[in-house]
Amino acid sequence: MKRPALTFAIPALCLATASVAVAEMPAAAQWDIGPWVRGRNYSVGMPAHPTPGANGSVSFAFPRTGSGEIDAMTTAVYPLDGAQQLTMRYRIDAPAGTRFVPSENPEQTATVSLYFQRARDTWTAKGKYASYRWYVPARAVIPLAPGEHTVTVRFDERWTNVNGQPNSSDPAGFRASLRDTSQIGIAFGWMGRRSHGVHATGPARFTLLDLDIR
Incomplete structure (x- = not known):
């Protein structure tokens, strides 16, 4: 049977308990802005x-300096073990002079990138849980800037885990995460801390136009 181009998991409504695969990007209500970790x-x-x-696009306004930060936007997804690549297309709207600032390290360049997360991650990054989240290669970590952008990443490239170890160092952990994927995330931060928060110095909006898994 031909694998669908997209394999997002959308929770079924009413009395149904299973998820369904759909060939379209999840609606805004299926995306979470977070992450939520132990109630925070x-x-x-x-x-x-x-x-x-x-x-079918989804968007949010970047928090202004002093009013908060955006760390990540995530959605449920089926296991990625049969997928070959992931493509994100997005647009950033902001007036000239607006800067994007990493909350933890304001001197660095603010970035957007992708990651995927294995089910039942404890968020401790300790022991086996260091390989429960996998982040795209450095070449696919994109500085935040106005305009429309597209990035494609193959799953046979050099992804890194929470501690910065490449998948070649833990191939079993990488394969296990592909077989047991629960979330795809869009991360905002900087090269050293991909998902540790960004804010903007002026009005700015991020719009996800398409996310394609095939």
Whole structure:
């Protein structure tokens, strides 16, 4: 049977308990702005979900300096073990002179990138849990800047785990995460800490136009 181009897991409604695979990007309500870890949302001053937009897009306004930060936006996804690549297309709207600032390290360049997360991650990054989240290669970590952008990453490239170890150092952990994937995430931070928060010095908006897994 032909694998669908997209394998997002959308929770079924009403009395059904299973998820369904759909060949379209999840709606805004299926995306979470977070992450939530042990009752704390690390995206401060942000709504729980992005806003729906035209043609199935979803978007949010970057928090302004002093009012919070955006760490990540995530959605449920089926296991990625049969997928070959992941492509994100997005747009950033901001007036000239607006800067994007990593909350932890303001002197660094603010970035956006992708990651995927294995089910039942404890967020401790200790022991086997260091390989429960995998981040894209450095070449796919993109500085935040106005305009429309597209990035494609193959799953046979050099992904790194929470501690910066490449998948070649823990191939079993990488394969296990692909077989047991629960989330895809869009991370905002800087090269050293991919998902540790960004804010903007002026009005700015991030719009996810498409996320394609195939």
